[in-house]
Amino acid sequence: EGGGNMAASGEGDPEGLCGAERPGAGGLALLGLAPSAPSCPHGPALLFVKTSQGKEEGRRFYACSACRDRKDCNFFQWEDEKVSETRLVAREEYNRNYQPPFTHRQNVERYKNFVLLPLSKRRFCQECQQLLFPTEWEKHLDHQFLCNISIAQLKSPSQLLYPLENKKTNAQYLFADRSCQLLLDLIIDLGFRRVLSVGTPRLHEMIQSKASQGEDFRVRSLLLDIDFRYSQFYTEDEFCHYNMFNHYFFGGEAAREACMKFLHQDNGGRVIMVTDPPFGGLVGALAASFKKLMAMWKETGKEGHNNQEMPMFWIFPYFFESRILEFFPSFSMLDYQVDYDNHALYKHGKTGRRQSPVRIFTNLTPSMIVLPVEEGYRFCTICQRYVSSGNQHCEICNSCTSKDGRRWKHCVLCKKCVKPSWFHCNNCNCCALQSHTCEKTDAGCFVCGKAGHKRSTCPSLSST
Ligand code: SAH
Ligand code: ZN
Ligand code: ZN
Ligand code: ZN
Ligand code: ZN
DSSP states (O other): OOOSSSSSSOOTTTOOOOOOOTTTTEEEEEEETTTTOOTTTTOOOEEEEETTTTTEEEEEEOOOOOOOSSSTTOOEEEEOOOOOOOHHOOOOHHHHHHHHHHOOOHHHHHHHHHTOGGGGGEEEEETEEEEEEEEGGGGGGSSSOOOOHHHHHHHHHHSSSSOOOOTTTTTTOOBBBHHHHHHHHHHTTTOOEEEESSOHHHHHOOOHHHHHHHOOOEEEEEEEOGGGGGGGGGGGTTTTEEEEETEEETTTTHHHHHHHHHHHHGGTTHHHHOOOTTTOOHHHHHHHHHHHHHHHTTTTTTSSGOOOOOOOOEEEGGGGHHHHHHHTTTTTEOOOOOOBBBGGGOTTTTTSSSOOEEEEEESSSSGGGGOOOOTTTTEETTTEEEEOOOOOOTTTTTOOOSSSSSSOOTTTTTTTEEEEEEETTTTEEEEEEOOOOOOOOOOOOOOTTTTOOGGGGOOOHOOO
């Protein structure tokens, strides 16, 4: 079954949202971007292989990099499959036809003309998610539309457009104002001037609107996102249609150049990349793309930052910590809980239903990143970082060990801190939920394949 239905999710993933690749989980493993990969409308497809017990098994195949739901893109091809000439031609034609009705260039022209219309002539079709000119009204008469689109609305496209919430593909979860503002404050306080916003349209929008209001606001942003609807509101210097799972610029060389130009300004100095990918995402594919973006930045370094990495904030759930550190060993996870507007589960503790599991991973020094004391964060002088109020410094581990914001407890038998809801099970010889069923461990862990523990306590899931 295509790229969908990646391995079962472990207990480390309390929401069960992350169908991402887990080595050995009896599912699919990502092999990555092959040089001769065939393309679907979302750019080069990724190579996968079926696995069982951590071993590669069976035929390798290509599937769409962006859509893990076959309903969104059903591209599939065996690696060793002979594809006939007619099918190749049909595929090319399909990919061409799949393109959006207007190009980015056309959309930029349309925007220029749209703002010249009197307010009463400015409409937005909610069904087609498109700005409408009076000559186009007729075609959309039986669609729902908004009238009198103001300049303010045009400057907040993330509110005008409906969020694409389909979990498996776009997973568009917008930052709550409080979290977006905190990110921007951090960026400013750390002295950055340019933000490469990869899948963070709301942050981009906040920066754009402040930049257009105040002359003393010096931060600039370039948005890279697969959501082409944004091309209606931003120029080619402000938005690139981009796929972060295969580092594909839909706008070709010109778009890549625009991104390059943005990174190279000011000799590559004072740039930070901020990204908030869909959580179902394949960490390996994302990491490969981010490394390529980092390499693009590095090409700027005639002098200075040759041995440095482009600073980055990667926003992702805490239970992916070990996966992210595998690819980016210089990263650390901050305690700050990122909140969302349209995600019932991930709202702030006091107002929402529960604490958010989403964190900031960064290659900046954690002690430099000041978290809001009003929200209970405090500085641990031993760990040299800000931690959440519930995160107690454990004398035995000599670190602030909580990952989820709750106070964790130390287990002397396990020799580490564990979740407050866990108890030491003598049968399994490790800590687990009291309600767990003791599994025979000789078969090896379902997640990592190693013996000695089972899936619910697999160290690869939640701790390092
Ligand atoms: N919290 C962010 C939005 C994150 S939601 C904010 O408020 O700004 C994830 C974002 O990634 C969405 O904007 C979505 O369109 C984008 N996205 C999803 N899949 C993508 C892909 N394959 N390549 C690039 N962007 C993608
Ligand atoms: Zn319409
Ligand atoms: Zn500490
Ligand atoms: Zn401890
Ligand atoms: Zn224990």
